Amino acid sequence: MITLLDYGAGNVRSVINALEGLGASVQLVQRPEDILSAERLVFPGVGNFKSMMNILDGKGLIGPLQEYIQQGRPFFGICLGLQALFEESEEAPGVKGLGIFKGKVKRFTGDLAVPHIGWNGLIFKKPSIIFNGIEGDEKFYFVHSYYVAPEDDSITLTQTDYGTRFTSSVQHGNCIATQFHPEKSGQKGLMILENFLKASGDEALPEISKDSTRLAKRIIACLDVRSNDQGDLVVTKGDQYDVREKGEVRNLGKPVELAARYYQEGADEITFLNITAFRDFPLKDMPMLEVLKRTSKEVFVPLTIGGGIRDYTDRDGQTYSALQVAAEYFRSGADKVSIGSDAVLIVEEYLKTGKPTGESAIELISMVYGNQAVVISIDPRRVYCNSPDEVKHHVIETEIPGPNGERYCWYQCTIKGGREGRDVDAITLAKVCEELGAGEILLNCIDRDGTNKGFDIELIRSVKEAVTIPVIASSGAGNPDHFLEVFEKTGVEAALAAGIFHRREVSIKEVKDHLKAHGIEVRPV
Numbered sequence: 001m002i003t004l005l006d007y008g009a010g011n012v013r014s015v016i017n018a019l020e021g022l023g024a025s026v027q028l029v030q031r032p033e034d035i036l037s038a039e040r041l042v043f044p045g046v047g048n049f050k051s052m053m054n055i056l057d058g059k060g061l062i063g064p065l066q067e068y069i070q071q072g073r074p075f076f077g078i079c080l081g082l083q084a085l086f087e088e089s090e091e092a093p094g095v096k097g098l099g100i101f102k103g104k105v106k107r108f109t110g111d112l113a114v115p116h117i118g119w120n121g122l123i124f125k126k127p128s129i130i131f132n133g134i135e136g137d138e139k140f141y142f143v144h145s146y147y148v149a150p151e152d153d154s155i156t157l158t159q160t161d162y163g164t165r166f167t168s169s170v171q172h173g174n175c176i177a178t179q180f181h182p183e184k185s186g187q188k189g190l191m192i193l194e195n196f197l198k199a200s201g202d203e204a205l206p207e208i209s210k211d212s213t214r215l216a217k218r219i220i221a222c223l224d225v226r227s228n229d230q231g232d233l234v235v236t237k238g239d240q241y242d243v244r245e246k247g248e249v250r251n252l253g254k255p256v257e258l259a260a261r262y263y264q265e266g267a268d269e270i271t272f273l274n275i276t277a278f279r280d281f282p283l284k285d286m287p288m289l290e291v292l293k294r295t296s297k298e299v300f301v302p303l304t305i306g307g308g309i310r311d312y313t314d315r316d317g318q319t320y321s322a323l324q325v326a327a328e329y330f331r332s333g334a335d336k337v338s339i340g341s342d343a344v345l346i347v348e349e350y351l352k353t354g355k356p357t358g359e360s361a362i363e364l365i366s367m368v369y370g371n372q373a374v375v376i377s378i379d380p381r382r383v384y385c386n387s388p389d390e391v392k393h394h395v396i397e398t399e400i401p402g403p404n405g406e407r408y409c410w411y412q413c414t415i416k417g418g419r420e421g422r423d424v425d426a427i428t429l430a431k432v433c434e435e436l437g438a439g440e441i442l443l444n445c446i447d448r449d450g451t452n453k454g455f456d457i458e459l460i461r462s463v464k465e466a467v468t469i470p471v472i473a474s475s476g477a478g479n480p481d482h483f484l485e486v487f488e489k490t491g492v493e494a495a496l497a498a499g500i501f502h503r504r505e506v507s508i509k510e511v512k513d514h515l516k517a518h519g520i521e522v523r524p525v
Contacts, residue, residue, distance in 0.1 A: 014300065048369070078178055081180075082177035083146060086100070091105065105216055115145040119141050129198075137210070157176070221259075254508060336440070376442065393412075394410060394426075427466045441469060
């Protein structure tokens with residue numbers, strides 16, 4: 001029996017699914033005494049250090065948790081569940097951690113994008129039972145802005161490089177904790193959890209020993225999901241956002257089946273864009289919630305969901321906040337939520353006053369779940385002009401002239417699936433959303449969508465240079481060379497595609513093999 005400490009953070013469902021898939025029975029902590037009666041305790045943490053410690057304190061869990069670990073009983077912490085073991089965090093000055101280990105939690109500094117999101121390697125410092133079957137050259141999934149800095153190096157189990165070399169897992173006796181997410185790290189991550197569950201066999205040190213690690217470029221499969229005319233949820237794909245062909249919604253497959261296929265084929269993440277949005281569904285009956293629940297039982301890489309992350313009132317008159325909607329998505333299996341049209345409206349309000357309200361969906365969700373949980377999906381189109389002085393927006397000089405030979409353009413943000421343009425440019429939107437607490441940008445391009453002509457390099461480069469958070473390039477990929485081009489010319493952390501994968505025109509393996517052959521770091525398929 002595994003006891004899981006769920007204090008209300010992020011995607012705990014994937015941890016439960018992983019443990020149950022490995023044959024474990026899982027019970028949740030309902031009261032403080034459940035911790036002390038546990039046989040084996042798993043503590044997954046996601047989000048904000050202050051919020052986590054306040055909730056643990058409010059539920060009377062801090063003392064029992066400290067006592068359980070200090071007794072030397074089997075414990076496995078994940079992400080924030082690692083950081084909680086230390087004395088304090090720069091994320092929340094003045095807030096005490098559990099103090100199991102001496103040291104503090106520090107924020108990444110330097111030129112690399114923060115959060116550190118994606119698949120990175122491990123440098124193994126000492127043997128452990130959790131390394132049985134691990135070869136040493138695997139990559140595991142990280143998503144964090146802060147890292148632990150132990151005073152005692154002897155507890156360091158692994159290290160990882162990201163601008164600096166940091167401790168990525170620790171072990172002292174039966175207390176084990178990882179900064180990476182084993183439940184989101186595919187089969188090798190599940191193997192680490194299985195080793196913890198078994199608690200048998202000798203301590204192992206992987207055969208392959210690396211001197212350094214590199215973050216892999218992520219290849220993301222995107223599934224646009226909507227109801228067809230018969231009311232069934234299908235994966236579709238638009239041509240410049242038009243998803244109909246001969247009057248019918250293009251049907252490229254079932255969401256759960258396609259997501260499982262891409263997981264098996266080596267996708268580093270899966271993104272669902274719910275383009276049907278909410279309509280009038282009560283939140284508890286949202287079809288995408290069931291899709292997420294079923295997918296998270298089969299897919300052990302990160303899941304992002306976009307569409308309808310906003311305040312709304314359903315047909316029964318029940319009002320929900322964007323935070324409540326996001327929470328339901330997280331509880332159903334999502335790791336990140338993507339905010340699209342509502343982000344444009346939020347930024348428009350910000351630009352009127354020049355200051356945040358503290359009440360926007362971006363601010364509230366990132367405050368509770370961490371900025372790594374908030375992705376901003378930007379849907380811009382080119383607007384040409386003859387001179388930078390013609391408009392008040394960020395203008396670039398383009399190598400792709402306009403219909404009348406214009407040499408300049410700006411990127412107009414749109415809402416409502418690209419149907420309505422707004423007086424905000426993509427660079428401004430990205431910068432303001434980062435300030436409000438977003439942790440990642442998903443950068444689409446209406447002009448390139450469905451064209452197979454390649455990514456809009458000029459757009460992507462200009463946004464990437466304007467922000468310090470990771471950027472995902474989207475729209476226009478038609479062959480492996482397009483992925484190589486966007487990574488080499490813009491430095492983005494990830495690239496996303498849909499139609500070419502759905503129609504099997506290009507496989508994820510072909511893309512990764514091509515990138516690897518040209519010196520781009522990727523996670524092996």
